[in-house]
Amino acid sequence: MIFFAGRIDEIKGVSSLIKAFHMVLEAHPNSRLLIAGNGDYTRAFQEAKNI
Numbered sequence: 948m949i950f951f952a953g954r955i956d957e958i959k960g961v962s963s964l965i966k967a968f969h970m971v972l973e974a975h976p977n978s979r980l981l982i983a984g985n986g987d988y989t990r991a992f993q994e995a996k997n998i
Contacts, residue, residue, distance in 0.1 A: 948979045949968060949971070950981045951980070951981070951982045952984055954985065955984045955988045956986045961982065962988075964980070965980070
């Protein structure tokens with residue numbers, strides 16, 4: 948389980964986290980990513996849905 952807590956926007960690197968987590972899933976398919984926070988960063992969530 949990887950947990951991110953903070954403001955969800957581009958400067959926090961959420962998009963990079965999601966891309967990196969995709970690589971984690973390849974090696975550990977039962978892994979989970981939990982993102983908690985506020986902000987309007989729709990693109991990050993669109994990427995997460997595609998994983």
